[in-house]
Amino acid sequence: MPATPPPLLEHLSQHWKGLLITGIVFIVLGTLGLGATGLFTLISVFWVGGLLLLAGLIQILQAFRTPTLSRSLPFLVMGLLYALLGGYMMAHPTIAADGLTLIIGAAIAVVSALRLMIAWHVRDGANVFLLVLSALIGLALAWMIFAQWPQSGQWVIGLLLAIELIMNGWMLVMVALGARQYQRNDP
Numbered sequence: 001m002p003a004t005p006p007p008l009l010e011h012l013s014q015h016w017k018g019l020l021i022t023g024i025v026f027i028v029l030g031t032l033g034l035g036a037t038g039l040f041t042l043i044s045v046f047w048v049g050g051l052l053l054l055a056g057l058i059q060i061l062q063a064f065r066t067p068t069l070s071r072s073l074p075f076l077v078m079g080l081l082y083a084l085l086g087g088y089m090m091a092h093p094t095i096a097a098d099g100l101t102l103i104i105g106a107a108i109a110v111v112s113a114l115r116l117m118i119a120w121h122v123r124d125g126a127n128v129f130l131l132v133l134s135a136l137i138g139l140a141l142a143w144m145i146f147a148q149w150p151q152s153g154q155w156v157i158g159l160l161l162a163i164e165l166i167m168n169g170w171m172l173v174m175v176a177l178g179a180r181q182y183q184r185n186d187p
Contacts, residue, residue, distance in 0.1 A: 049089025056083025
């Protein structure tokens, strides 16, 4: 152990139990989400739609506080676009999920292609195999999303959210256990 502990570790060692409980709750929620990916997808899309609607309404209100039309028009247009998109997502969460799933699939495909390009440029370096493997897994995932679309729109977002909750939960558990271990070793 270092002579002077990092401030974050010192703080976490005093509150490791709450961190551990939070991690376990995340793992449970993520595991439940694996069994209800469709519901997780709809809730996520509805939530994002609600946030966009709220942001749009705030932007519209702000536009009316600006004294001249030439200054307020861009804010008003942006607010209207946010509000319309958010309202549409909330009114049609299934269609919105399908569209977001296409965007997610395209992003995974592009990032995976970029990983392959990076692997090609560093082909003489260490761990290139892991880069290529990561890229191929990403391309396979993107292909699965596109091949099953629009049905994949009903589960992809929920599945990714559930996996993220589980991974974040395990990270919190590991950090909590490390902080607890640090507390025991602290003189």
